[in-house]
Amino acid sequence: MIVGDYVLDLCNVFYSGQVESGSCFQRMLGNIKTGIILKDVSMTVHSGEVLAVLGSKGSGKKALLDVISRRARGPIRGQILLxxxxxxxxxxxxxxxxxxxxxxxxxxxxVAQTLYYTPTKISGYLKKSKVKQVMADLALSQVANKCTEDLTLSEYRRLTIGIQLIKDPVILLLDEPTWDLxxxxxxxxxSILSNAAKKYGTAMILTMEKPRSDVFPFLERVLYLCLGDVVYTGGTRQMLEYFNAIGFPCPQLENPLMYYLCLSTVDRRSRERFMESNHQISQLVEKFKIEGGAFRKSSNIAGANSTINHALGHGNKIPLLIGKPSSCSTGWNIYMRLLSATVSFKKAGIKQTFLRLFLVPLCFLSLWTFYREMQIRRTAPDITRSPRRDSMEELYFS
Incomplete structure (x- = not known):
């Protein structure tokens, strides 16, 4: 049940950063090419909603997540408000x-140990109950006693999501969670992300490069990016109404998510198509800036949450519950996690035990032997000096 409506707002966000990876030599000299990656991005997402950031490679999807999470390295203009x-x-x-x-x-x-030893503010019985609940929500209960290295790709991805959900975040960013699935x-x-968003009241923001039509019902909001520009952002169902109104209706039996993604992608197959698609996208960007304000904040679940909050007497601004586990608790969880990984009779545990009990002491023994050899060489007499030269030096200094 959603206790409070948390709202994430991005208002006119610009971000400049590295647009090319660059060679090692360029990174050393600081000659990496930079440019504007995000251009006037505005969006809104409420608790309990799933927002999909769609765009082709190089559109700025990953950069947007880095800007929201404050990981981006480079100048940022605009407001990011929670x-x-x-x-x-x-x-x-x-x-x-x-x-x-x-x-x-x-x-x-x-799987159960990985979730249990994640540092959180709760412990003991409450944490065990929370771990069971998260595993059930992510369809991981059947593999609770399975080691992480034996998981399938889908189970592995769901476990990484569970590590964050166990911390009860109000906003969860996911970089390509369905890649290669x-x-x-x-x-x-x-579908699991959508159910978890509504159950925990978490706003999910995920990036996708090739959205399928069957995920359409699970997305409350969508944001289309093209080379850092916003083509559309707002309610997923209102998206059909908006594009239909501006003269781009989605054909029947077409995947609307993919259709409008192609519409927001520059066609590089020829120079003529590149110029034509680039001009069309520029027009779409300008048109949304003029007419898209009402769609940017519209969403069915947002209206429902707002009604609930007014009924419960909540104001527009809900105080954030700031807090994190103490340093001692975090250190203890990390220690127990490493200890459990080491003291294990499974393949990975035996390997870790061998490395820690045999290989590490062997390395220290090699270092100690090298140090002793250096000490012996330093204290041994220098046989390269001739007796005649030593006697001449004694006469000179006497």
Whole structure:
């Protein structure tokens, strides 16, 4: 049940940063090409909603997540507000979560152990209950005792999502959570995210490069980006109404998500198509700036949440519950996580035990032997000096 309506607002956000990876030599000299990555991006998302950021490669999807999470390196203009409070790095770390595309989990730990040893503000029986609840919500209960290195790609992705959900974030960012998944598991992951968003009152913001039609019902909002410009942002169902009104109705039996994604992508197959598509996208961007204000904040679930909050007597600004686990609690969880991964009779645990009990002492023994050899060489007499030269030096200094 949603206790409070958390609102994330981006207002006229511009971001300049690195547009090319660059070679090692260029990074050393600081000659990496930079440019404007996000241009006047505005969007709104409420708690309990799922917002999909859609765009082709290089459109600025990952950069948008980095800007919201305050990971972006480069000048940022505009406002990023969580319940009318500026989004700082500290605020994001305390109340939000980020599931990256590549996440390495500790081998040797089971799914249940990985979730249980995640640092949170709760412990004991409450944490065990929370772990069981999250595993059930993410369809991981059947693999609770399975090691992380033995999971399928879909189970692995759902576990990385669970690590963030166990912290009760109000905003959860997900970078390509369905990448390389088959259609069935893509549907499973998106439907699970939608159910979790409504159950926990979490706003989910995920990036997708090739959205399928069967995930359409699970997306309350959508944001189309093209080279950093906003082509459309707002309610998913209102999207059909908007594009129909400006003369771009979606053909029957077409996937609307993919159709409008293609409409928002520059066609590079020839110079003529490139110029034509670029001009059309520029017109769409300008048209949305003029006519898209009403669509940007519209969403069915947003209206429902607002009604609930007014009925409960909540104001427009809901105080954020700031807090995070103590340093001692975090250190203890990390220690227990490493200990559980080491003291394990499974393949990964035996490997970790061997590395820690045999290989590490062997390295220290090698370093100690090298140090002793250096000490012996330093204290040994220098046989390269001739007796005649030593006697001449004694006579000279006497």
């Amino acid at each position: 319940n009318n409070q500026p989004m700082s790095l500290c605020l994001f770390q305390q109340r939000c979560g980020y599931v990256t595309h590549k996440c390495d989990l500790i081998p040797g730990l089971t 088959d259609p069935l598991n893509t549907y499973l992951v998106v």
